[in-house]
Amino acid sequence: MAGPADRSDSGSGSALQAVFEQLRSAHTLSLTLTGPLCLAVIALDRYLSAQHPAAESYSYDLTVTDGRWRIKCQLADSLSRWVRTGSLRCGAGVLVSQLSMVHDETRLSHSYIRIDSIHSVVELPERFLSIQDVGSITEWCQDHVTRSDGPLQLSRKYYLPLWINDDPYGSVWAPYSPPPDVVIDVSRITLLADLEAFFHSSRRPLPLLVRILHRSRIRYYGKPGQNIDFPFQVYCEVADQSGVMSMVVWNDLCPEWFNRLTVGSVLYLQQYSLKHSYQNRSRPHIRTLSLMTFHSIEISLNPRSPASVVTVIPPKSVQPQWDLPDVPYNFATRSEVDSMNNNQACDIIGLVTYVGRVERIRSKEKTGPEKFWAYRWVHAVDGTTDSAFILEIFSSSQPEIFNNICPSKTAVRVHIHCISLLLNYLIYDLSCSAVTYLVCTQMRVCKTGCSVYLTSSTETHLFITGRFQPEHSISQ
Structure with missing residues (x-):
């Protein structure tokens, strides 16, 4: 008998559809496939486990597709090692060998598919490479499968980023929007x-x-x-x-x-x-x-x-x-950093010349589930010396900036008297071009032996721009 992976995707049928029909007609809620089912992983979401908190801190939902249908499944806790080792990831192919139907009996009409066994993780097969828009793939949604934008375990309301916990992630985080016009009564306020x-x-x-x-x-x-x-x-x-x-x-x-x-x-x-x-x-x-x-x-x-x-x-x-105060800044030039005390705070502005890859280290906190910090090394110059700022920048809950810092393609020196003008552009213009100016606030001086670098703090805020025009500073 041919396994589900050998079934054709042509016409109205698909490999996923064939498996679901077998699972629905099975005498038990579990189905062991006669041949592994090859699927493409298009989303991998993490959340704090609600079912087995003592055994595994985090659970994972996997959105997979056979090219014809896509569906969100829960990954069995015993398979989370595939994620922690980096083998199971978005863009990979996964050979599934066992699935089951999970019914949440504390709620009406809430069931979902769980992947219980994986044969192996493989490179994405060629037939998936032609898919341009995974969002256009029809989502499998019938009476026995509940569609959900959040975790399949309904006791959880949110997803976390795949590795770190301190970034906004998912549709529950409302995006920035310009504040609407309002009318307020300032006749009765307190200080x-x-x-x-x-x-x-x-x-x-x-x-x-x-x-x-x-x-x-x-x-x-x-x-x-x-x-x-x-x-x-x-x-x-x-x-x-x-x-x-x-x-x-x-x-x-x-x-x-x-x-x-x-x-x-x-x-x-x-x-x-x-x-x-x-x-x-x-x-x-x-x-x-x-x-x-x-x-x-x-x-x-x-x-x-x-x-x-x-x-x-x-x-x-x-x-x-x-009479509200302006946002205060305490800018230091690169030539001043060497004379500053260890752990002293300062703000810096510079032209990005080097960006390292994102790295992860385990948090030093001893309580709660294991978690990681994400950081990257960045070099920036401000024109006051031949040396560059060496910056250890941790994720500051600004993933759209942290993940997109890039070195400038144009060699332009930043003059320190232009800081206030530059900052105005940085705050209101976050687009990107060949020149990348970076502002990091509330950085801390770290002195180790002969080396001096700046590391970010809990209050560090990042601004970045690429469309600042140097001729504006010259005219000033």
Whole structure:
């Protein structure tokens, strides 16, 4: 008897369809194929396991196709080693030898296919190479198979990036969009300096009008057995005319707001909470701003109890009379870095001359499931010396920039007096061309023996551009 891999894909049938028909008519929920079924892997998604947290921290959903149909399947926990070793990946071919139908009996009409055994992982067969758009392949979806954009284990609401946990990933993370025109009442607002009085009373604090000066990368605190839908946290440093205070965004609000709470944004905050500030965390170094910093309490934005209301004010609607401080920067030239103290913070700007490959190291944290940090080495020059900045840049929850830093094709020196002009272009123009200017904020000086380099921190923010015109700086 011919195995499913030998079945023709012509006409209305397909190898996947033949297998599903066999699985549906099988006496048990499991099907061992007489011949391995060759499929192409077009998506590989990871999430915190909900079924077997003690045995395996992460589960994987695999989207595969036979060229005629595509379907999302769960990968059995015993097969996760194929992912961890890098063998099973997007763009590979996989020979499947056993599948089963999984019914979630705690929910109505929720079932999915699980891949229980893999014969081998192979190079993508030639017949798949002609597929130009995997999204155009029809998704297999019948009554016994539930279509889902999220994890097949419905107790999980989100996917994680394949290796690191601190980047936004998946459709649940709302993309950046320009803030709409709004009308706000600034006649009854309070200042950061007055929040201490509200904290020690039962009165609900009045709305706040603040600007974001710094934003941390995403902190993911999910762990096995946890029942929080979105265990994420993001810190921001916000300021008004009276001072600077930390603001923490919790859980469901992170996917909704992270990409929209950009550095420099002006926020109108209502129904926020006040909490004792968490002292055991890193903070950005703010030395160029002559404002008081409040460390005893912090602003807490929660999705419920109460549900915080966040309004982003369009830049054209920000009024000078609000007296909000500008985003502070502490730029250092390459010639100044050698004389700076170890762990001192600075911002740098330069022309990218070298970019290393993305590397991974295991996190040093001892609690929670194993996770990795992603980083890459970058060299940049600013024209103040023949030496280049040596930058160790970790992923800063900005994958669209971190993964696309590229060396400039044109040799152009950056003059330090052009920093303010360059920065304006960097913030508002993130396109790419032959010249790549990079800004890294809140970098830390590392001195090891005779070498000096800069490493990123939790609060590091990246800006990049390619369309800055050097003649603008000359005319200035």
